[in-house]
Amino acid sequence: MQFADRLNNVETSAIRELFKLLGKPGIISFAGGFPDSAMFDVEGIREASNQALTEEPGAALQYGATEGYQPLREQLAAFMASKGAKDLAPENLIVTTGSQQALDLLGKTLISPGDKVIVEGPTFLATIQCFRLYGAELISAPIDGNGVKTDELEKLIAEHKPKFVYLIPTFGNPSGAMLSLERRKAVLEMAVRHQTLIVEDDPYGDLYFGEAPPPSLLNLSASVPGSRELLAHCGSMSKVLSPGLRVGWMIAPAELLAKATMCKQFSDAHTSTFAQATAAQYLKAGRMPATLAKVRKVYAERAQAMGDALRKELGEAIDFVQPQGGLFVWARLTGAGGKVADGNVLAKRAIEKGVAFVPGTPFFCANPDNATLRLSFATADVEKIREGVARLGQAV
Amino acid sequence: MQFADRLNNVETSAIRELFKLLGKPGIISFAGGFPDSAMFDVEGIREASNQALTEEPGAALQYGATEGYQPLREQLAAFMASKGAKDLAPENLIVTTGSQQALDLLGKTLISPGDKVIVEGPTFLATIQCFRLYGAELISAPIDGNGVKTDELEKLIAEHKPKFVYLIPTFGNPSGAMLSLERRKAVLEMAVRHQTLIVEDDPYGDLYFGEAPPPSLLNLSASVPGSRELLAHCGSMSKVLSPGLRVGWMIAPAELLAKATMCKQFSDAHTSTFAQATAAQYLKAGRMPATLAKVRKVYAERAQAMGDALRKELGEAIDFVQPQGGLFVWARLTGAGGKVADGNVLAKRAIEKGVAFVPGTPFFCANPDNATLRLSFATADVEKIREGVARLGQAV
Numbered sequence: 001m002q003f004a005d006r007l008n009n010v011e012t013s014a015i016r017e018l019f020k021l022l023g024k025p026g027i028i029s030f031a032g033g034f035p036d037s038a039m040f041d042v043e044g045i046r047e048a049s050n051q052a053l054t055e056e057p058g059a060a061l062q063y064g065a066t067e068g069y070q071p072l073r074e075q076l077a078a079f080m081a082s083k084g085a086k087d088l089a090p091e092n093l094i095v096t097t098g099s100q101q102a103l104d105l106l107g108k109t110l111i112s113p114g115d116k117v118i119v120e121g122p123t124f125l126a127t128i129q130c131f132r133l134y135g136a137e138l139i140s141a142p143i144d145g146n147g148v149k150t151d152e153l154e155k156l157i158a159e160h161k162p163k164f165v166y167l168i169p170t171f172g173n174p175s176g177a178m179l180s181l182e183r184r185k186a187v188l189e190m191a192v193r194h195q196t197l198i199v200e201d202d203p204y205g206d207l208y209f210g211e212a213p214p215p216s217l218l219n220l221s222a223s224v225p226g227s228r229e230l231l232a233h234c235g236s237m238s239k240v241l242s243p244g245l246r247v248g249w250m251i252a253p254a255e256l257l258a259k260a261t262m263c264k265q266f267s268d269a270h271t272s273t274f275a276q277a278t279a280a281q282y283l284k285a286g287r288m289p290a291t292l293a294k295v296r297k298v299y300a301e302r303a304q305a306m307g308d309a310l311r312k313e314l315g316e317a318i319d320f321v322q323p324q325g326g327l328f329v330w331a332r333l334t335g336a337g338g339k340v341a342d343g344n345v346l347a348k349r350a351i352e353k354g355v356a357f358v359p360g361t362p363f364f365c366a367n368p369d370n371a372t373l374r375l376s377f378a379t380a381d382v383e384k385i386r387e388g389v390a391r392l393g394q395a396v
Numbered sequence: 397m398q399f400a401d402r403l404n405n406v407e408t409s410a411i412r413e414l415f416k417l418l419g420k421p422g423i424i425s426f427a428g429g430f431p432d433s434a435m436f437d438v439e440g441i442r443e444a445s446n447q448a449l450t451e452e453p454g455a456a457l458q459y460g461a462t463e464g465y466q467p468l469r470e471q472l473a474a475f476m477a478s479k480g481a482k483d484l485a486p487e488n489l490i491v492t493t494g495s496q497q498a499l500d501l502l503g504k505t506l507i508s509p510g511d512k513v514i515v516e517g518p519t520f521l522a523t524i525q526c527f528r529l530y531g532a533e534l535i536s537a538p539i540d541g542n543g544v545k546t547d548e549l550e551k552l553i554a555e556h557k558p559k560f561v562y563l564i565p566t567f568g569n570p571s572g573a574m575l576s577l578e579r580r581k582a583v584l585e586m587a588v589r590h591q592t593l594i595v596e597d598d599p600y601g602d603l604y605f606g607e608a609p610p611p612s613l614l615n616l617s618a619s620v621p622g623s624r625e626l627l628a629h630c631g632s633m634s635k636v637l638s639p640g641l642r643v644g645w646m647i648a649p650a651e652l653l654a655k656a657t658m659c660k661q662f663s664d665a666h667t668s669t670f671a672q673a674t675a676a677q678y679l680k681a682g683r684m685p686a687t688l689a690k691v692r693k694v695y696a697e698r699a700q701a702m703g704d705a706l707r708k709e710l711g712e713a714i715d716f717v718q719p720q721g722g723l724f725v726w727a728r729l730t731g732a733g734g735k736v737a738d739g740n741v742l743a744k745r746a747i748e749k750g751v752a753f754v755p756g757t758p759f760f761c762a763n764p765d766n767a768t769l770r771l772s773f774a775t776a777d778v779e780k781i782r783e784g785v786a787r788l789g790q791a792v
Contacts, residue, residue: 001649001651001652002559004505004511006504006508010662037454037458038454040454040458045449046445049442049449053442053445057433059640061436061638097642097668100665108402109400110398110400112402126665129661130662238459242670243457243458243459244460244669246493246666246670263529266406266525267526268493268494268497269496269642271642272641274441274445274641274668274670274671275668275670
């Protein structure tokens with residue numbers, strides 16, 4: 001069978017083989033990129049879906065507008081307002097089938113084969129593949145503990161004139177890094193200076209452990225003239241409420257939102273109205289603040305436990321910035337004392353010792369740093385985290 | 397903003413303007429392509445979703461496999477077996493976000509810009525736009541009351557060597573036509589002869605009014621050697637249970653299914669597990685046969701009422717085949733007695749008289765027959781159908 005040329009631009013995931021090993025009995029996994037199922041507010045979601053079927057059974061089960069179910073768009077605008085985006089109307093966002101679909105729609109709407117897109121090195125794996133399927137040539141912008149290095153980013157923008165720049169400014173996957181306020185402003189200013197679209201992917205911003213992170217690019221754009229018209233913002237219910245609902249959203253300039261809506265019409269017609277009506281009822285019931293407080297507390301404890309254990313068990317063999325939110329520790333093997341310095345090598349040894357994580361290499365679209373690794377602290381409890389990191393210490 | 401080149405291949409829907417007029421008070425609409433919300437088994441779906449949250453809350457709300465939620469794949473394989481596809485394993489299908497996504501994945505997986513795809517003239521509007529977004533050049537194969545004319549189709553295949561042929565063999569949208577058994581066999585045989593992939597889109601096959609239609613291409617492929625390896629079959633819960641769940645599926649040769657799964661991973665990761673687990677519980681509860689019996693009975697009455705009224709009110713001014721299933725009457729204005737002979741003209745006049753339908757023109761990817769129209773009998777009750785057709789009689 002002759003497949004489309006665009007498939008030549010992607011490879012099946014390098015970490016798929018690793019994931020097959022996760023079924024091995026007794027493995028402690030830091031490999032996943034998902035929230036802990038035990039955090040799900042099952043009864044709250046049950047009530048919300050029952051309420052949706054009671055109040056509006058026709059709408060919840062019928063075809064709906066491609067832009068999204070209007071009561072959910074209203075609730076999401078209010079949710080965003082509660083987080084500081086005061087000037088959003090429901091019409092400024094569309095509902096997407098998870099934020100993965102927002103990325104897909106950005107690719108479909110904007111990327112012609114050969115177009116350049118700048119992403120962080122490292123960045124979300126599925127973003128790399130998603131954009132490459134539309135023929136994008138990806139450019140890697142380096143990061144440090146404060147997120148993307150904006151000086152370097154501006155040089156790359158000037159050199160490559162990308163279709164857009166894709167960033168996860170807050171507790172990025174895999175980097176866990178939090179872009180500093182200063183750099184956030186710099187990003188918006190350079191967007192205006194170079195008239196370059198910025199995509200802010202923000203699935204983790206609500207998962208902070210101490211102080212709230214600096215305002216999102218979306219919120220800051222209100223104070224950088226011209227930047228809102230050059231900004232797309234992707235949000236998601238997946239990390240805070242439930243990935244299984246597949247409810248995400250995208251805020252973007254009107255023209256881009258209209259084109260993305262047209263593309264969505266032919267991608268899946270609309271996001272499940274059953275899931276949308278459930279999410280709308282959940283938000284309307286006012287349950288989100290308590291849910292967020294709960295997940296923040298639990299993940300904060302786990303992040304702390306993982307950081308402490310890594311320092312204790314691996315010492316100078318590993319280097320990382322203690323995460324202030326999100327789901328991940330992004331670490332670098334130092335090779336100190338002749339210990340393993342390659343994440344891919346360590347991943348294989350770790351499996352033998354009964355602990356799994358994802359090596360950092362595949363998260364880079366170019367020039368991978370093979371010493372890196374991503375450790376999720378979200379799904380194992382504190383005791384398992386300690387035991388898993390102890391095994392990692394043996395493996396290293 | 398500079399959008400992707402692929403957007404130049406589609407136009408915003410010609411019927412969108414028409415749909416804006418549907419809000420006019422008192423309009424009777426035959427324009428929609430959706431089932432009647434009053435048919436939804438709300439209590440059955442409520443029980444199913446509650447059951448899913450009770451039995452498997454983690455799975456129903458967590459990320460899931462891109463291929464689909466395994467218990468749903470099993471239920472769908474059993475559902476297909478109950479309809480005559482005896483040899484399907486759950487692994488032979490993937491779950492899609494409505495069958496619209498199956499079309500999108502076929503486009504993404506198979507179509508390179510400039511590739512040719514043969515579709516029926518007329519065919520489903522969103523198929524035309526979906527494939528064009530991937531750069532397909534569409535070829536129109538003529539139909540009659542028995543579906544696509546297979547002699548003509550084979551000539552077109554030989555001439556254009558298409559990437560694939562897309563057909564809605566059973567109660568097609570908009571044609572309502574049922575491809576005859578003889579022609580079904582001919583399609584499979586020519587697929588093997590020309591080694592051409594056939595896509596069978598089958599959202600309406602369960603909505604028959606009298607005798608069951610001939611076996612699907614999928615079922616028949618068991619008796620045409622080599623044809624199964626050249627067949628993709630798309631199914632959907634939307635017309636029989638609920639469009640709002642966005643649960644469809646695709647059966648295809650293993651290699652194609654694997655590529656489509658990879659593409660789906662970057663389109664929306666997976667279909668809502670909440671919706672999938674709900675659909676799985678619904679099928680498991682054994683409610684589908686009664687639901688199907690109910691919708692068949694109601695739509696049969698409405699189809700009969702519409703056919704009778706059209707003959708009575710429009711007489712020789714209209715020509716159509718009485719549908720044996722599905723949601724649509726596909727008709728042709730004859731111009732007899734100096735009556736209106738253009739569906740686009742009639743659509744405007746009809747709105748003024750208080751009745752709406754979709755003219756046939758936009759359903760053709762080439763050489764439109766402007767005398768045609770699509771009338772849905774699904775959403776208006778028998779009394780409204782009679783009144784609406786009487787208004788149509790005045791408009792003509």
